[in-house]
Amino acid sequence: MQQPASFWALVRSLSEGLGYTQRAPRGEPKGAGPLKTHTAKDMAHELTRQGLDPRLVLLDDKPTELGKQLEQYFIYRAQVLNDLVKPNLMDVAEAKALFDKVYARVNPPATCPIPNNKQSDEKRAPAYLTGLVNMLIYEAIGDARCNYSPSQLTTFTRQGVPLRTLARRVDGAFPSVVNPVAVWEIKEYYYTTTFGSRVADGVYETLLDGLELDELHKKEGVRAEHVLIVDARYTWWVCGKSYLCRMIDMLNMGLVSEIIFGREVEERIPVLAREWLARAAR
Structure with a gap:
């Protein structure tokens, strides 16, 4: 818009x-x-x-x-x-069911990481949404280079000289954190029982990244897709609808390229990953 x-x-x-x-x-x-x-x-x-x-x-x-x-x-x-x-939007049981289905089909190798969540005891499990994103990207691009879990800041360069370095680490970058075609952020909060500042801050972090990428595009003509992927019905729909509104605002402001909600990952991630692969090959 x-x-x-x-x-x-x-x-x-x-x-x-x-x-x-x-x-x-x-x-x-x-x-x-x-x-x-x-x-x-x-x-x-x-x-x-x-x-x-x-x-x-x-x-x-x-x-x-x-x-x-x-x-x-x-x-x-x-x-x-x-x-x-x-x-x-899914709850944890639905996310697990979709994760298990995709895991059985993809059988991800070690090069496709499936991290655990940060919970303890009986809640300790794979990070279902992150795992789904990684597996679906891997299924679409195979062994093509992809940074599924960047450990450094994202940098855009021209002729070996840095143009911009983002202020915070993203959750994934294709094909690399240096001059990526696409970056993505994942917000999954299946076990959250209240909408605290940590969850709200995640939305503002995405806004910051979007502002930096928008400025890069307008000033330097360099564009990277910026995708936000979120899930957890209780957290977002029951407790945090105002932040869903803010996400839709960000999308229409052009600060994210696309927002993928919950079970949409199964359809949208493969499409996007194939587009990124084609763009990187040009």
Whole structure:
């Protein structure tokens, strides 16, 4: 969605002021309420409350063109989350079942790492989403070079001279962390029972990476695909719908190339990996 930065500033200000979700039912986690959409009148009241100009969205008691665009965007965002995202998010049992199915088919070699999660005791298990991503990439590209678990920062160069080095490590890079065609980040929180700052920070980390990659593309003409892969129904849908809204905003701002939710990995990762392989061969 091609919109100026001022449009996204309004999306953020209005979402923060009017709320991303309705109040959760009694006894439910904060954030469990239905997604909100906002009318131009709602937006005008909120802009007035914030000391901003309500005439941006409402003039002579009628929505302005900008007001209509914002109304449509908030409806679109809610529809995407309700119709496309929610059905694809998995719980740990569903993720394990999909992982086991793909593992049996791919039989990954040592060059395709399957890391464990960071849980202990009976919750100790493979990191299902990360394992799925790695296996599906391997199945699509075979023994082609790929860094499934970078241990250094991502750097883009020109004639051997660094142009940019990202501020933080990504979760994967193809074919390498030096001049990658694509980088990806994985956010899986199957065992999380509350939506804490660590989970929220993961979204802002992706935003930071996206801003750096966007600046690289605009200033140097160098583009790398930036893919975000997330899962855990309870964490994201029950507790963190406001952060799902922020993800959809990031996607439409062009700060991530694609967001893959839960079971979508089985269909989308092979398609993307083959595209990366073809692009790297040019």
